[in-house]
Amino acid sequence: MLDYVNAFLNYTLLTFNDDPLTISEVLAIPVWIGFSYWFIRLILKSVSNRLIARETDPNTIQLTQRVIFISAIAVVFMTTLSMLNVPIAAFAFLSGAIAIGFGFGAQNIINNFISGWILIGEKPIRIGDFLEVEGVKGVVEEINTRSTRVRRTDGVHLLIPNSKLLENTVVNWTLRDRLIRGTVRIGVQYGSDCEKVTHLMLEATKANENVLETPPPAVFFQDFGDNALIFEVFFWINSSVDGGLRGVSSEIRYHIDKTFKADNIVIAYPQRDIHIDGALKIERG
Incomplete structure (x- = not known):
């Protein structure tokens, strides 16, 4: 056998x-x-x-x-x-x-393959970076030889060809560091105490634990608007996602609204004054 x-x-x-x-x-x-x-x-x-x-x-x-x-x-x-x-x-x-x-x-496949090695070697985009590509924001999860996998802020996964990330403009929010600048803009009623408004906005911003002391937050009197005095506070945070900035901005707005109500600062709303020249004539039938 x-x-x-x-x-x-x-x-x-x-x-x-x-x-x-x-x-x-x-x-x-x-x-x-x-x-x-x-x-x-x-x-x-x-x-x-x-x-x-x-x-x-x-x-x-x-x-x-x-x-x-x-x-x-x-x-x-x-x-x-x-x-x-x-x-x-x-x-x-x-x-x-x-x-x-x-x-x-397979020119496109080879192009994406070479682009993938460039991305891995040169590291203009890294795993964990927060990107904005053509209005789409998300976190890089994996860089493959053909495409890069990005998890969008709403949880949906995107497969972006590597060549597209090299040939087009890509906003990398976390390329060098995780510093992100945020702003909160608000309009107050004419006649309000401008110095008091500035002080309250600055204190409400500094009170947030996520706002960095360096660079320090700053409040600017931006403009005399049609219906309001426009103020804007600028601040910096450490965050790797867009949602972190939105969350901090929301908390600061809540705090500003609370302090303004306590100090009788009125937040302006759109309004129009109508002036009528002459007397109104009412006809009765």
């Missing part, structure tokens, strides 16, 4: 450059590829865990994973060719023809 099995496994399927290719060598290919895939995943997981334990930047971790994965795939590919007794020189012509055809038919 063993002789029959041995004879079957050593049966020559084809000969390539006088090198026989047996059934056992063909069957060894999927086993080798499966083992290689498992071993690559094991290495990637081990390296990632060590880098995470050292609190390495997520972008560096992703770049390391990419380099290891592509290098390992190249080694597995070359080894598979060697197991099949296929010389690399013979494969070079075929691979060149495939590369030319693939290049003409």
Whole structure:
């Protein structure tokens, strides 16, 4: 029985450059590829865990994973060719023809692939950054070889082609730091004490624990409006998302409204005064 099995496994399927290719060598290919895939995943997981334990930047971790994965795939590919007794020189012509055809038919894919490596290496956009692209705001969750995954502020995921992030204008709110400037604009009734309004707005802003002391908040008397005296307070916070700024601005408005009511400062509302020249004539039928 063993002789029959041995004879079957050593049966020559084809000969390539006088090198026989047996059934056992063909069957060894999927086993080798499966083992290689498992071993690559094991290495990637081990390296990632060590880098995470050292609190390495997520972008560096992703770049390391990419380099290891592509290098390992190249080694597995070359080894598979060697197991099949296929010389690399013979494969070079075929691979060149495939590369030319693939290049003409997949220009966008190649463009996005190269753009992905530029994003990972140059780091104009990193994992965790808060972006604004064509009016859409969200946090970068993953930078892949073809596209970048962004989680929008409403929870929806977007897949943005990498080339689009390099070719178009992208607002990165957290590129260098997480400092974000916010403003609260308000109009008070004519006749109000301007110095008192300034003081109350400044105190309400400083009272918020999220507002930074440096740079300090500042209140400006912006304009004499049609129906109100316009004041605006500027402040800085540390936040990685747009919602953080909206939350702090809302809290400051609540505080300003409360202090204005306590000090009898009236918040203006649109109004129109109508002046009539002459007497009104009322006709009775």
